[in-house]
Amino acid sequence: MKVTRVMIVAVGGQGNLLAAKVLGEAALLAGIEVRMSEIHGMAQRGGVVESAIVFGGARSSLIADGEADILAGFEPLETLRAVAKCNKNTVVITSTAPLPPFAAAVGKVAYPDFSSVQKQILNVAGSLTAFDAAELAREAGNVMAVNMVILGAMAATRRLPVSEEHIRETIRLKTRQNFVETNLKAFELGLSQKS
Amino acid sequence: MHKLLTDEPGKKMLLLGNEAIARGAIEAGVAITAAYPGTPSSEISLNFFQMSQESDLYFEYSVNEKVSLEVTAAAANTGVRAMCVMKHVGMNVAADALVTLAYVGVRGGLVILVADDPFMFSSQNEQDSRYYAKLAGLPMLEPSSVAEAKEMTRQAFDLSEQLQEPVILRTTTRVNHSTDVVELGPISKAETRGTFSRNPMRYVTIPAVSRQLHVRLLDNLDKAMAVAEQSPFNFSEGSGPGGIICNGVSYNYVADAVQDLNLDGQVKILRLGFTHPLPEQLIKDFLGGCDKVLIVEEGEPVLEEGIKALAQEAKMTMTISGKDQALFSRLYEFDPALVREKIAFYFMGADTTATSSPARPGQAGLPPRPPTLCAGCSHRAAFHAVKKAAEGLDVIYPTDIGCYTLGMLPPLGMADFLICMGSSTGTAAGFSRTLDKKVIAFCGDSTFFHSAMAGLVNAVFNRHNFTLVILDNGTTAMTGHQPNPGVDMEKLGLSGYGRIDIAEVVKALGVPHMAVIEPYKLKKSIATLKEAFAFEGVSVVIARELCALYAKSLKIPAMKPFYVSDRCRNHKDCIDQLGCPAFFIKDGRVAIDPDRCTGCAVCAQVCPENAILPIKIKASPGDKI
Known part of the structure; x- marks a missing residue:
């Protein structure tokens, strides 16, 4: 089966690892080979969290520069920081809601404006779907559901080897029971994003 | 029930490498487990800790890695199965126990997990722990994948009992923190009670005994090599005149590259999973069919040196390459593209300059996002108080390993020297002997018990001159809030633990000047710190305030924002x-x-x-x- 490489980047606390886990569990449910790796050093201290999900027969669970099929970022600066993972066929999804690092939040360094982020991403990648995932998560009923919104947008690309239904089923089975409804709603809102 | 205690052989589960390792130990019937937490190994001990609360498994957070190895070594010498878990630098702490334990050996299986961290995602060095297998003369297994990590852990216990030696299971971050589908095997019931027959001439390592035990160890190494020659963890695949020998995660990158580059029929692979002692005959046989050989291993040229020596012994003259300016570096970790590029270069003469782009796009000028001390972190308060109290003094700040190491970043800038766990007190002593500066050292509560305490004893005895500020936030915060001997376990709803009061320890050590501050109360803290800084000799100030994240997890009512x-x-x-x-x-x-x-x-x-x-x-x- 064709190998599909998905990279997810976020700021610690945004729920990146749960998004990756849902994709992994959905693959297990669908009987698709999957390997994942994560770097979450000091996530609770506001650092960057990266997850790589590799579907298909590859043995490596790492994604090298230029080799992601999908790059999904929960925060525009972090999406841009990971753009080296992209090539001309990479589909990029990003939330436009910024979470400025401290130095930028207090005005010591400039946070790049979105048009520049967009331009730099499109210099490297094939396409970009950008929207305010935090707003959609709020609309779904929980601002913490950004991860589910982005999952929906990933499914909308039709580049994932797992089906929407497998993802929905995984959300039902593997996310916290009292959040399932909100999570599913957030997923659907993400799914309706045009890519 | 804890998911790793699921008794459904054949069930497939998505597991983190560290969960798979813990599961492998459970399947093997491990009874006694111990660890000092350290990334990237921390989730193994966390899972043991959780499972110990609902099964026969014994787990302890030991005060340091040496103690964890001693605890498990003794248990294994009563015939039960034991495991201890540490990060690579923890092995340095445990090394004294390790090397002589190899002489003594074990009866019940003992598996020592050591997790290396190439690229230093969360470590102070990227040492290659494979040298410890050579140094101690112990068998070593190295998994390439999560599923294999579970299988190797399970089988490592059998191997340990077969050889009557501890087995070192060596991983790297990319195994510990990868996730894979793992098929559960049956769980063996743990034997939790052991026996010990008195035999000092076998177990008490005085020189006369050790001279005999060293002979025993070398015999065991020969036996281990015979096992390695037959081990299914060492296997070859593919065919062709080219040869690649690899270990660990590098194997994944190699296998993918050989496929991507269509090198089937041109290059064969020898994957070594039982890497110490090296299976000499197996390697010689593999080399015999090759006209050139590439060794793909992260870190030091451990395989390369061994394999080149074997080739020399066998009078083979083919080119064997590995660490080389044009090939692989000893630095950092590999990735699939790098390995593919080097294989293409080595076997196909492909020019690699085109594919390795000089600058990564999207990096230049972006505001960095370094980890920071949390909002409301008590360390920030303590650092600020120290800085204010030290105004006008020429100060050097030796520090230690924990969240507070992040105090080196601006605007705090409260760290000048750090080498290892516990080094705050020892290095403070050295600086105070040669500098005309006020020496103010920092360590945390867990670090104090781990090894900084010994430096404080030394300082009192040798009459050094510095102030130690112990940042006591009531938990081992950096690695995920594990307990330490100063932690109030009742707060976690756990009984059966003692508690050691750091202030009482400091007093008992005879530290001539000691004070306790509440760092959120700045004015009082600054005044108390000033007194300590003015004291000639060893002074200790304990800054006592719960970690803000930990307090939240304990559901302690929050203060008003x-x-x-x-x-x-x-x-x-x-x-x-x-x-x-x-x-x-x-x-x-x-x-x-x-x-x-x-x-x-x-x-x-x-x-x-x-x-x-x-x-x-x-x-x-x-x-x-």
Whole structure:
């Protein structure tokens, strides 16, 4: 089966690892080979969290520069920081809601404006779907559901080897029971994003 | 029930490498487990800790890695199965026990997991722990994948009992923190009670005994090699005149590259999983069919040196390459593209300059996102108090390993020297002997018990001159809030533990000047610290305040968050001196994110205008929030 490489980047606390886990569990449910790796050093201290999900027969669970099929970022600066993972066929999804690092939040360094982020991403990648995932998560009923919104947008690309239904089923089975409804709603809102 | 105790052989589960390793130990019937936490191995001990609360499994957070190895070594010498878990640098701490334990051996299986961290995602060095297998003369297994990690862990116990030696299971971050589908096997019931027959001439390592035991160890190494020759963990695949020998995660990159480059029929692979002692005959046989050989291993040229020596012995003259300017570096970790590129270069003569882009796109000029001390972190308060109390002094700050190491970053800048766990006190002593500076060292509560305490004893005895500030936040915060001997286990709802009061220890060690501060109370803390800094000789100040994240997890009622009122004149001392991540600038004015503010009130004490005030539960109409 064709190998599909998905990279997810976020700021610690945004729920990146749960998004990756849902994709992994959905693959297990669908009987698709999957390997994942994560770097979450000091996530609770506001650092960057990266997850790589590799579907298909590859043995490596790492994604090298230029080799992601999908790059999904929960925060525009972090999406841009990971753009080296992209090539001309990479589909990029990003939330436009910024979470400025401290130095930028207090005005010591400039946070790049979105048009520049967009331009730099499109210099490297094939396409970009950008929207305010935090707003959609709020609309779904929980601002913490950004991860589910982005999952929906990933499914909308039709580049994932797992089906929407497998993802929905995984959300039902593997996310916290009292959040399932909100999570599913957030997923659907993400799914309706045009890519 | 804990998911790793699921007794459904054949069931497939998505597991993190560290979960798979813990599961492998459970399947093997492990009875006694011990660890000092350390990334990337921490989730193994966390899972043992959790499972120990609902099964026969014994687990302890030991005070340091050496003690964890001693605990498990003795248990294994009563015939039960035991495992101890550490990060690579922990092996340095445990090494004294390790090397002589190899002489003594074990009866029940003992598996020592050591997790290396190439690229140093969360470590102070990227040492290659494979040298410990050579140094101690112990068998070593190295998995390439998560599923294999479970299988190797399980079988390592059998191997340990077969050879009567501890087995080192060596992983790297990319195994520990990868996730894979793992098929569960049956769980063996753990034997939890052991026996011990007195035999000092076998177990007490005086020179006369050790001279015999070293002979025994070398015999066991020969036996281990015979097992390695037959081990299914060493296998070859593919065919062709080219040969690649690899281990660990490198094997994944090699296998993918050989496929991607269509090198089937041109290059064969020897994957070594039982890597010490090297299966000499197997390697010689593999080399015999090759006209050139590439060794793909992260870290040091451990395989390369061994394999080149074997080729020399066998009078083979083919080129064998590995670590080389044009090939692989000893630095950092590999990735699939790098390995593919080097294989293409080595076997196909492909020019690699085109594919390795000089600059990564999207990196230049981006604001970095370094990890920071949390909003309301008590370390920030303590650092600020120390800085104020030390104003006018020429100071050097030796520090230690924990969250507070992040105090090196601006605006705090409270770290000048760090080498290892516990080094705060020893290095403080050295600096105080050669510098005309005030020496103020920092260590945490867990680090104090781990090894900084020994340096403090030394300082009292040798009459050194420094102040040690113990940042006691009531937990081992950096690695995920594990307990340590100073932690109140009752607060976690756990009984059966003692508790050691750091202040009592410091007093008992005869430290001539000791004080305790509550770092959120800045004025009092600064006054107390000044007294300690003025003291000639060893002084200790214990800054006692719970970790803000830990307090939250204990559901301790939060204090009211603060806001910046109209009185603010935009001095920005709060931002420039404290750098608490709850602050941000909105429309040119300082503001506080009430969702992040923990109400520690430290900034309110720093503000020259007293402009930072607690949010009243019911905000009055005039209050700007």
